[in-house]
Amino acid sequence: MLLSVKDLRVKYGNIEAVHGISFEVEEGEIVTLIGANGAGKTTTLMTISGLIPPAGGNIIYDGQDLLQHPAHKIVEMGISHVPEGRRIFGNLTIEENLRLAAYARTDKEQIHKDLQRVYEIFPRLGERKKQLGDTLSGGEQQMLAVGRALMTRGRLMLLDEPSMGLAPILVREIFEILREINQQGTTILLVEQNARMALKLAGRGYVLETGNIVLEGTSEELLANPNVRRAYLGG
């Protein structure tokens, strides 16, 4: 098991946002976590990345207890996180954003190769290397956010709503690239409100409702489930 989350509870002040959830991700999988606004999806990912300390439970990645490590170490250990809202550094250029994501790495040549790979995957980024993050369109920013995650060379990529605010055609493009990245060996945990797209890409999924996992199953099962259809797939 690459990632195993057990009885995870997360509190903001006195309010518990995640009430003891458990789920697992195997090496090579694409797993999706779907749920409505405020379900606790972002909170869960941020806790895995070490940005929020949990109130209880365990997170084991590759046999190691993640709760023992600060966020920047967790990145080094192989977890890359494309945060909600992209969080591009607007005062850095595209290339600086990408290089920053390779901060913990020392393999200069491989960094250069990965940079070229990102530019190959997203030619639009390659054409705008020197452009400041602030001046990019939403779609370009999302590409850059995925590109950054590639630069950290994670084994496990956490993605928080990569489809947010993008035109359908761009969403398809990004999801296609996620599929390729996965085929090249990166495990993916995808958080989405766009349940249909997410379940088409993922092999398995979990449904999160106000801090609890209420359903889990293969994508086919979830797509066929009447409750899921009603709540997340528009009937």
Next chain:
Amino acid sequence: MSMAFFFQQLLNAVQLGSIYALIALGYTLVYGVLLLINFAHGDIFMAGAFIGYFVATFLVGHGVGWPWGFILTLLFSMAFTAMLGVGIERVAYRPLRTAPRLSVVVTALGVGLLLEHITLGALGASRRNLPPLLPETWKQPVEISILGENLNFTWLKVLIIVISLLLMIILQIIVRRTKAGMAMRAISYDKFAVPLMGVPVDRIIALTFILGSSLAAAAGVMYAVQYPVIEPYMGLLVGWQAFIAAVVGGIGDIRGAMVGGFILGFVQIFVVALGQFPALSFLSSTYRDLVAYALLLIILVVRPTGIFGVARRQKV
């Protein structure tokens, strides 16, 4: 105004401005990464001067003279003061990372007072002079003739300007061209996402304090060479002035701190200089700071975020 007079005042202004700029950079760097006005920074400048004093006394006592005495004093003072700055961050500011802004500001003021009074208690209030680190002739005016004009300058002023500019260039290279500098800029934009890039934020913040404190130390040593009064409260006025320079330039912006420092130097020097003309005699040195600050306030009224500052977007 004669050419010679103007040139001389220009040199004075650039020299004073470089010292303000070096200190202002420390305010701006720390503000950039922590959104904290480090009110203890003027006292870090004072500490730099004192550390310089002890290093210089030791070196001169052991027969180390120009130029190594000066260079080593500068470097050791920068190194020790950097440690002091990092120590203050570690002990006083880091535990308050998530505390309300006001608590941190009060803490910074407290740290400043602490530094002043530790120095006062340990070393007394008497003013000290740096032992001679430079040949005496460096402080004496030299006359050169350019285009038929006789221009006066001292090598000391030239030295201070050159060292300051050199330090500012090195800082620019660190901030613009290195990975750590990139991380510093990223933190100033969005602190939340920086750890997700694998950046150890605490170490970058420590680096920021190293840079800011060592620049203040360099300013302290050079200030003490130029104006030989080292005492526990020397950082108060100079610190405030540099802070104002940083705000005028746009706090958080590195170019802003430099430009603000030079503007303040120019205004102060030229207000006094102009006062020497009979028609402008009301501009005596008594009014130097009044006029200087009034001008700076005007700049801030026109551009509230400072010359290079941009309104910060509110971050969650």
